[in-house]
Amino acid sequence: MSELVGSIWWMLVALGVLVTFHEFGHYWVARRCGVKVLRFSVGFGKPLWSRRDRHGTEFCIAAIPLGGYVKMLDENTLDEGDAPVAASDRAQAFNRKPVAQRIAIVAAGPIANLVLCVALLWAMFVVGKQDYSATVGHVQGLAAQAGLQRGERIVKVGDREVATWSDAATALTIAAIDGQDARIEAESADGDVSTHTLKLSQLPAGFDQENVLGLAGMAWQFQLPPAVIGKIAPGSPAAASLQPDDQITAIDGAPIHDLADLQxxxxxxxxxxGEAMVEVDREGERLAFPMAPRRMKTPDGVEYWGLGIEAKATEMPPYDALQRLNPLAAIPAAFRETGKIASDSLGMMRRMLVGQASVKNLSGTITIARAANASAERGLGWFLWFLGAVSLSLAIINLLPIPVLDGGHLLYYLIELVKGSPLSERAMAAGQYAGLAALAGLMGLALYNDILRLPF
Structure with a gap:
């Protein structure tokens, strides 16, 4: 399946599951509060299939699979052409319900997404999510100054225990954005634990927040391909001796572990x-050739020392970490993972609001669609994690106090609860316009960031 088709398909699957569950939360609580639900639609536009239950609710699947909605009986939101609410039905109208019940109905959508997040993460731990360990591959710069060594596995960053490279990368990125040094606990292959201080506070002002580890001089072991030759430039130092598929194993006796090490x-x-002995493995035979690097240029004119070789494209190494628990142990783990994702998301939002974090961290539909496809390709465990994370994000976003979102309605109802009467229609209309403008701005910025990330 191509990336484009896969991204569209898995995005639609994700939206279908998450939005339907969100709307079901509104529907379920509305019915318990005695509100008449007119329609529960999965998707927008013309219904492709529908049926009506004994309560008069029309359940339908619509032509445009980009979300869904629940339409309740409400005297304040009648569409053009709708008949006035009959006197016998007014008691079932949403606007006639006590403010506490309206708050419960509106809050039920985000709460449903939160519950779904915990359930999905529980399923992820039971199924198992394969990943790469936080094993250090190449170190230089700040990482080398901190004393980190190749082959050490990071097990803790500050007070946060890490199980995978992505856990460690997230914790280190947050520390860098906050301008703090990171205290790292690492375990060697022999089981010895050492403590290091990575001085992230020394990163330059305005550093690229999406490349913290690279700027700190560190790369993970799984990211570094072996130094296997793919192509050799004619007339280069390597042309007379080396061949495609040779793996460079040492230079002057110093072992070469990967491509970054070779460079x-x-x-x-x-x-x-001067010259040095370049040792290679050629179909199991160990060979050595004298060779001297030469000044070369990249296509964009940057000079570097090179042998005139291009690395062979290699597949990703096998996973070396697995997060899997029994069904009972997965319950508290799911709650912990939910709390961690929520803390990271809210913390990043706060940092963007105060200007600590770049707004480039904001992602939109295109990035989410590509992430949906990538997670589905990596296996069920990854896709469950993706669904859980996005479900939690939907809950958080919908609770923002923006009038067109659930959080905005909750704000109106809380004000009504305090002052004893609803806001005026004029005030609510002004809030709706302001909310639409704010939401349009955020969506535009997210789309702009998505376009910049596309591999043109």
């Missing part, structure tokens, strides 16, 4: 000058 050692050799 660093070639640069040192070039600055030193």
């Amino acid at each position: 660093a050692k070639v640069a040192v050799l070039g600055q030193r000058g």
Whole structure:
């Protein structure tokens, strides 16, 4: 399945599940409060299928699969052409219900997404989510100064325990955005635990917040391909001796673990000058050739020391970490994971509001669709995690005090609860316009960020 088709398909699947569950929360509580629900629609537009239950609610699947809605009997939101609410039905109208019940009905949607998030993460832990461990591959710069070593596995960043590379990367990025040094606990292959201080506070002002680890001089082990030759430039230092598919294993006796290691050692050799013995593995045979790097240029004109080789494209290594628990142990783990995702999301929102975090961290539909496809390709555990994270995001976003969202309605009802009477129609209309403007601005910014991330 192509990335475009896959992204569209899995995005529609995600929206269908999450929005339907959100709207079901509104529907379920509305029915318990005695509100007449006129329609429960999955999707928008012309119904493709529908049926009506004994309570008079029309359930339908519509032509445009981009969300859904619940339409309740409400004297204040009659569509053009709707008949006035009959006197016998007024007691079932949403606007006639006590403010506490209206608050419960509106809050039920985000709460449903929160409950779904916990359930999905529980299922993720039971099914199991494969990932890569937070094992350090290449270090230089701040990471080398901190004493981190190749092969060490990061187990804790500050007070936060980490199980995978993504956990560690998130914790380190947050510390960098906050301008704080990160205290890291790492475990060697022999089981020895050491503590390091990564001085992220020394990153330059205005640093790229999407590349914190690269700026700190650290790469994960799984990200570094072996130094296997794909192509050799004619007339280059490597042309006379090396062949495609050779794997470079050492330079002057110093082992080469991966491509980044090769680049660093070639640069040192070039600055030193002279030849060095380049050792390779050629179909199981160990060979060595004298070679001296030469100054070369990238296509955009940047000079570097090189041997004239291009690395062979390799597949990702097998996963070396698995998050899987029995059904009972998965229950508290799901709640902890939900709390961690919520804390990270709310913290990032706060940092963007106060200007600490770049608004480039804001993502829209395109990025979410691509993430949906990528997670589905990585397996059921990853897709369950993705659904849980997006469900929680929907809950948080819908609770923002923006009038067109659930949070805005809750704000109106809380004001009504305090002052004893509803806001005026003029005040609510002004709030709706302001909310639409704010939401349009956020969506526009998110779309702009999505376009910048596209691999043109």
